[in-house]
Amino acid sequence: MNISLQNLKVKIYADGADFDKIIELNNNDLIKGFTTNPSLMAKSGIKNYAEYSKNLLSKISTKPISFEVFADNNDEMVIQALKIASWGKNVYVKIPITNSNGVSTKNAIRELVEKEININITAIFTPDQVLEILDVIHGKSKVILSVFAGRIADAGVDPELIINKIANLTKNLKNVEILWASFRETFNIFQSERSGCHII
Numbered sequence: 001m002n003i004s005l006q007n008l009k010v011k012i013y014a015d016g017a018d019f020d021k022i023i024e025l026n027n028n029d030l031i032k033g034f035t036t037n038p039s040l041m042a043k044s045g046i047k048n049y050a051e052y053s054k055n056l057l058s059k060i061s062t063k064p065i066s067f068e069v070f071a072d073n074n075d076e077m078v079i080q081a082l083k084i085a086s087w088g089k090n091v092y093v094k095i096p097i098t099n100s101n102g103v104s105t106k107n108a109i110r111e112l113v114e115k116e117i118n119i120n121i122t123a124i125f126t127p128d129q130v131l132e133i134l135d136v137i138h139g140k141s142k143v144i145l146s147v148f149a150g151r152i153a154d155a156g157v158d159p160e161l162i163i164n165k166i167a168n169l170t171k172n173l174k175n176v177e178i179l180w181a182s183f184r185e186t187f188n189i190f191q192s193e194r195s196g197c198h199i200i
Helices: 019-026 038-043 049-059 074-085 106-114 127-133 149-154 159-170 187-195
Strands: 012-015 031-035 065-068 091-096 119-124 143-147 176-180
Touching (some): 012 019, 019 031, 038 049, 049 065, 074 091, 074 106, 091 106, 106 119, 106 127, 119 127, 127 159, 143 159, 149 159, 149 187, 159 176, 159 187, 176 187
Parallel strands (some): 012 031, 031 065, 091 119, 119 143, 143 176
């Protein structure tokens, strides 16, 4: 298969919290955006979330970057999300599809979309989870749906089938992009494109 990464439609994002590595990758034309999360930051020894994020945004002002909330209930998620969103126009706020108790964060998602905050809804595993929030993710906000394809595959399920169903559910929502999360191997890039993803 003679396919160039430059010819792919799917956008490649870098995931991590190593400041210097992110700045280095920002100079790579193949990298179209970035995501990180509190766990990755902790592993990198970052003590001040806001300071680290603002420093990063002072170097990267155009490519999208997703920063995640810490909160575990809808009201606190919204408060934190508004603060994070204020750091830069290229910021997406990561909101888990459910909290640690498995309770839907639909109300927080609805409020943030109504406030036109760009969000990255993360830890999605099933089309039913997307179906539940379908009526609240349309609007002026840009919305990324991060489907944990790698973990789905680890469980013995074909992630392409899951993502294709989600792509069909959201095909009429022009503000929504699907992200293939938990990357495992280079072949995932080609799988993500053919299954309907916009980002990996």
